[in-house]
Amino acid sequence: MTKRFILVAGNIGSGKTSLTERIGARLNWLSGYESVADNPYLPDFYANMKQWAFHLQVFFLGHRAEQHKELADNPQSAIADRSIYEDAHIFARVLHHMGNLNERDYEAYRTVYNLVVENLPRPDLLLYLKAPVPLLMERIQRRGREMETGITADYLSLLDSFYAEWMATFDLCPVLTIRTDDLDFVNQAGHLDIVVKRIQDMLAGKEEVVFSD
DSSP states (O other): OOOOEEEEEESTTSSHHHHHHHHHHHHTOEEEOOOOTTOTTHHHHHHOHHHHHHHHHHHHHHHHHHHHHHHHHSSSOEEEESOHHHIIIIIIHHHHHTTSSOHHHHHHHHHHHHHHHHTSOOOSEEEEEEOOHHHHHHHHHHHTOGGGTTOOHHHHHHHHHHHHHHHHHOOSSOEEEEEOSSOOTTTOHHHHHHHHHHHHHHHTTOOOOEEOO
16 A cells, blocks of 8 residues: 555644544545654743743754654554644744743744755645634633643634645645544544545645635
8 A cells, every 4th residue: 555644733622633533544544643742842831932932942852853753653653643844833833922832942943944844744634624713612621731721812812823834835745635623533433434535635646725514
């Protein structure tokens, strides 16, 4: 079988981890996840964002570059929950926009980021998950993660606008945009079937890139 490497991108609460888990299990692909439990900077970052934002972003950059390369180089097909590209185009940018990452540190980070991603293998497909902000808030509140208690609708809307700008210029690989408003990958096997079929169609070279069910 042809080796495939796909990335799952999207706002907080859009369903990235749930979809990554299920696609990996359904297709017997390797699955890569965001480093949270073993991230040594997250507690400090949430206690003092301005002091630790740069450190956190550098840690994520190294972690995701290593994961991206390992999954891309492995002969088994793979899927990753969140992409290294979002670190710079969404999260470092929002930290800079909100004043938690100063101009000097932001420019230094972007210089290193550009050098790192220049040499990374390109993915075969990017899955971009979208959902309305009120639904994202509902999902975040329902899962009850302590570190997400400070997330506001305004913050999610800002991320959403940055995602839209990033998607407008993203050209590293084909993009499959999935509206997750009415898709329940966890409890509805038929919904997962729909997503898997669309992924396989895109990887086979079919042109449809947006769908909603």
